[in-house]
Amino acid sequence: MPTYLRQTRQVAITLFAVFFFTSLILLISGAPPLSAYYHILRGSLGSWNKISHVIKGWIPLTLCGCGLLFTFRIGLWNIGVEGQVMMGAVFSTALLRLGLQSQSPGLFLAMSLAAGVLGGAAWAVIAGFLKTKGDVNEIFAGLGLNFVAQGIILWLIFGPWRRPGVASMSGTETFPVALWLPKLSSLRLSPPALVIVIVALIATGLLLRYTRIGLNLKAIGNNPNAAFLFGLKPGRYMIVAMVFAGGFAGLAGSLQVSGVYHRLLPAISSNYGYLALLVVMLCNYNIWLVPLVAFFFACLNVGSIQLPMVLQLDSSLAGVIQGALVLAILGVYAWRQQNRRAQSAESIGHRA
Amino acid sequence: MRIELKDIHKHYGPVKANDGISFTVAPGRIHGILGENGAGKSTLMKVLVGFSQKTSGLILLDGKPVDYKNPARAAELGIGMLYQDPLDFPLLTVIENFMLGQTGGFSWPQKVFHKQFAGLARAFNFSLDPDTSLKILTIGERQQLELLRLLALGIEVLILDEPTTGISSLQKATLFAALKKLASEGKSVILVSHKLEDVQVLCDKVTVLRQGKVTGEMTPPFQADGLLEMMFGTPPAQPDRQHLTPGADVLVMTDVSGSGGRTGLKDCDVVIRQGEIVALAGLEGSGQGVFLRIAGGLKLATSGCIRLQGCDMTHRDHHMFQRQGVTFLPADRLEEGLIPGLSITEHFALLADRKGPVVKWHQARQAAAEHIKAFRVKGRPDSEVQDLSGGNQQRLLLSFLPSAPVLLLLENPTRGLDVDSINWVWQHLQAYCHRHTGIVFSSSELDEILMVADRVLVFFNGRIIMDVEASRTDVQELGRAIAGNVAVGAA
Numbered sequence: 001m002p003t004y005l006r007q008t009r010q011v012a013i014t015l016f017a018v019f020f021f022t023s024l025i026l027l028i029s030g031a032p033p034l035s036a037y038y039h040i041l042r043g044s045l046g047s048w049n050k051i052s053h054v055i056k057g058w059i060p061l062t063l064c065g066c067g068l069l070f071t072f073r074i075g076l077w078n079i080g081v082e083g084q085v086m087m088g089a090v091f092s093t094a095l096l097r098l099g100l101q102s103q104s105p106g107l108f109l110a111m112s113l114a115a116g117v118l119g120g121a122a123w124a125v126i127a128g129f130l131k132t133k134g135d136v137n138e139i140f141a142g143l144g145l146n147f148v149a150q151g152i153i154l155w156l157i158f159g160p161w162r163r164p165g166v167a168s169m170s171g172t173e174t175f176p177v178a179l180w181l182p183k184l185s186s187l188r189l190s191p192p193a194l195v196i197v198i199v200a201l202i203a204t205g206l207l208l209r210y211t212r213i214g215l216n217l218k219a220i221g222n223n224p225n226a227a228f229l230f231g232l233k234p235g236r237y238m239i240v241a242m243v244f245a246g247g248f249a250g251l252a253g254s255l256q257v258s259g260v261y262h263r264l265l266p267a268i269s270s271n272y273g274y275l276a277l278l279v280v281m282l283c284n285y286n287i288w289l290v291p292l293v294a295f296f297f298a299c300l301n302v303g304s305i306q307l308p309m310v311l312q313l314d315s316s317l318a319g320v321i322q323g324a325l326v327l328a329i330l331g332v333y334a335w336r337q338q339n340r341r342a343q344s345a346e347s348i349g350h351r352a
Numbered sequence: 353m354r355i356e357l358k359d360i361h362k363h364y365g366p367v368k369a370n371d372g373i374s375f376t377v378a379p380g381r382i383h384g385i386l387g388e389n390g391a392g393k394s395t396l397m398k399v400l401v402g403f404s405q406k407t408s409g410l411i412l413l414d415g416k417p418v419d420y421k422n423p424a425r426a427a428e429l430g431i432g433m434l435y436q437d438p439l440d441f442p443l444l445t446v447i448e449n450f451m452l453g454q455t456g457g458f459s460w461p462q463k464v465f466h467k468q469f470a471g472l473a474r475a476f477n478f479s480l481d482p483d484t485s486l487k488i489l490t491i492g493e494r495q496q497l498e499l500l501r502l503l504a505l506g507i508e509v510l511i512l513d514e515p516t517t518g519i520s521s522l523q524k525a526t527l528f529a530a531l532k533k534l535a536s537e538g539k540s541v542i543l544v545s546h547k548l549e550d551v552q553v554l555c556d557k558v559t560v561l562r563q564g565k566v567t568g569e570m571t572p573p574f575q576a577d578g579l580l581e582m583m584f585g586t587p588p589a590q591p592d593r594q595h596l597t598p599g600a601d602v603l604v605m606t607d608v609s610g611s612g613g614r615t616g617l618k619d620c621d622v623v624i625r626q627g628e629i630v631a632l633a634g635l636e637g638s639g640q641g642v643f644l645r646i647a648g649g650l651k652l653a654t655s656g657c658i659r660l661q662g663c664d665m666t667h668r669d670h671h672m673f674q675r676q677g678v679t680f681l682p683a684d685r686l687e688e689g690l691i692p693g694l695s696i697t698e699h700f701a702l703l704a705d706r707k708g709p710v711v712k713w714h715q716a717r718q719a720a721a722e723h724i725k726a727f728r729v730k731g732r733p734d735s736e737v738q739d740l741s742g743g744n745q746q747r748l749l750l751s752f753l754p755s756a757p758v759l760l761l762l763e764n765p766t767r768g769l770d771v772d773s774i775n776w777v778w779q780h781l782q783a784y785c786h787r788h789t790g791i792v793f794s795s796s797e798l799d800e801i802l803m804v805a806d807r808v809l810v811f812f813n814g815r816i817i818m819d820v821e822a823s824r825t826d827v828q829e830l831g832r833a834i835a836g837n838v839a840v841g842a843a
Binding site for chain 1: 670671674680682686687688689690691692693694698699701702703706708709710711713
């Protein structure tokens with residue numbers, strides 16, 4: 001498969017650029033790059049415990065990535081994915097709070113997942129309608145809604161849902177264990193969450209490849225005018241894409257509450273939404289690369305936490321490395337665009 | 353300054369926008385470039401002014417070959433262009449716009465510029481206040497300002513692109529006087545237009561372009577018939593098809609007006625019947641596009657009534673029209689007709705009946721293979737449509753047509769195709785008439801119109817000013833009608 005080879009090559013080039021830039025930055029800040037990489041590797045994959053940390057980050061990243069594939073397909077920049085994660089978490093928390101006194105916590109756990117999907121989707125649909133009915137760019141709408149979602153979370157934590165006695169940034173009161181997603185006790189990893197992600201990946205792949213929704217999203221994304229002449233309604237499918245993106249993001253938020261933190265935190269989304277945007281772009285919108293790249297990002301995230309402790313580097317360096325990562329990816333992205341343009345110009349030249 | 357063009361080619365992919373254009377403009381002359389939209393005038397001007405790069409050919413200034421890559425370099429050589437929409441800065445004042453491009457360094461000697469501006473404006477009889485904001489000027493005044501600015505830059509070859517569009521008749525007279533004065537000072541002026549009357553009163557020589565090639569030159573006295581023939585081609589030898597008797601009314605438009613395009617559509621009363629081929633003639637943007645889009649429900653009429661086979665469709669959208677058997681084929685194949693990035697198979701999957709949530713890829717692939725064969729498309733089912741040539745894209749679009757539509761609306765269905773492909777397209781389309789389909793198409797080729805149409809509607813400034821059977825008219829009469837001259841009684 002030549003296209004797969006080409007994509008693999010592109011990913012390899014991107015990774016090389018990433019390492020080049022990060023090495024440069026590490027050298028400038030006086031850290032030996034090789035030992036830094038060694039510590040990142042050891043800090044992320046050095047023990048089962050650390051691997052389970054990585055997987056805990058991989059789960060929301062991959063879920064958000066699945067959702068973003070729908071919006072990128074139709075040509076929407078769903079920056080609001082971050083807020084959709086948060087609203088998923090809020091809706092889930094609300095449901096779990098209702099289940100505090102209940103005799104069947106399993107039921108409320110399941111309902112909290114559904115509520116998370118609903119919350120994320122509802123939040124995404126707001127941006128969708130602003131786009132289709134109000135002609136508001138989805139990037140601005142999404143960014144605005146992210147701030148609103150963050151505001152709602154802070155208000156809930158310090159207002160109606162505050163801990164008895166002390167309201168603090170550490171979040172709401174922890175739920176009783178009965179309302180936690182089941183975990184492998186040794187690894188603090190939740191098998192149901194893993195199953196959900198794998199199902200989500202397969203479902204996304206099938207939906208995009210084999211159903212009318214996938215084909216129609218692609219058609220509208222590539223040429224809304226022509227798609228309209230083919231009998232499709234672009235506005236309607238934009239909402240559909242937003243529902244899927246928001247649903248998956250909401251599910252990620254929901255799992256953060258019931259599977260990881262067991263309470264609502266101000267930083268419940270941990271910027272996984274934004275990071276997922278980069279993951280999907282890096283994958284060139286190819287679903288089968290999403291879990292791999294998401295895993296790589298999660299490793300970097302977890303591994304770089306070690307750097308300040310082991311190498312006495314300032315802790316902000318982790319952020320700088322991630323920034324370099326983003327720049328490298330965007331650079332390769334621009335290069336690829338230019339390449340493609342040159343290629344198509346050439347092929348036209350051959351025909352002429 | 354003498355400017356010579358030798359064998360200029362400009363190709364956009366497979367499209368030859370300029371195909372070997374040569375002409376010479378002597379100093380002190382006003383040279384007209386005449387041609388229909390799409391004839392290659394704009395492309396040629398862009399090449400001349402350095403906006404785009406020619407594929408091959410030579411430009412000589414006073415006998416010396418020159419090569420430049422951008423408009424700034426062209427201006428240094430003395431070539432400047434007045435665009436249809438003047439390229440100026442609305443937030444600045446008149447004098448500030450005038451100074452642009454002339455200022456270097458840090459100090460701007462305002463007084464010098466004021467003096468220069470006043471002198472030039474007086475010489476050309478332009479009354480422009482240097483301190484007003486550009487926002488309140490008319491297009492004609494902005495044009496005058498731009499002209500002065502170009503002269504101050506030392507332009508020797510002045511190119512004007514459709515300069516009389518959107519200005520008052522008084523401004524037009526002032527502009528023409530200014531151009532004559534420039535020519536008398538030894539500057540070369542190139543006037544690009546599709547308006548016969550402008551060219552006739554102003555030019556010392558005219559070069560006519562058609563489909564990217566020079567079709568002829570003429571010096572005064574200009575004969576309108578001769579120029580029209582060069583613009584639109586010679587009449588065909590023999591119309592070679594049997595004309596069917598039109599059947600029942602398919603589309604009835606009563607007093608329909610609409611907005612959009614350059615002119616909109618005004619008070620249109622038209623009946624299209626079964627088995628009839630109706631051609632829409634007229635300069636590009638005279639209302640044909642708006643007509644087709646209103647007839648297909650892609651645009652809402654601002655007033656009037658549209659009936660389709662007796663049903664009132666006035667405020668329905670395109671998808672409703674589709675369900676009633678109306679198919680619209682846009683002129684812009686990759687912008688509106690096809691979906692770049694999708695394969696031929698995927699296009700057929702979109703067209704297939706929409707039952708069930710799952711795409712029947714196997715059927716779509718089969719349909720794609722069958723249509724590729726039947727319509728002689730050079731491509732494979734998995735070819736992406738942007739990789740096909742223009743002719744193959746058009747064939748592919750035609751292969752999407754349903755087998756028995758009620759009404760076909762085709763916007764420039766043969767633009768950019770070679771003669772063989774055009775004949776093939778019409779053979780295919782005429783078969784629809786036997787199935788009682790009404791066909792409406794727009795075209796800028798009068799030969800084509802006279803060859804295939806039963807009836808011709810001529811558009812001028814958004815109105816239908818002529819509705820005539822194709823067998824009772826000829827290229828000359830249509831050409832005059834297109835330019836707005838209708839003999840009494842013909843309408």
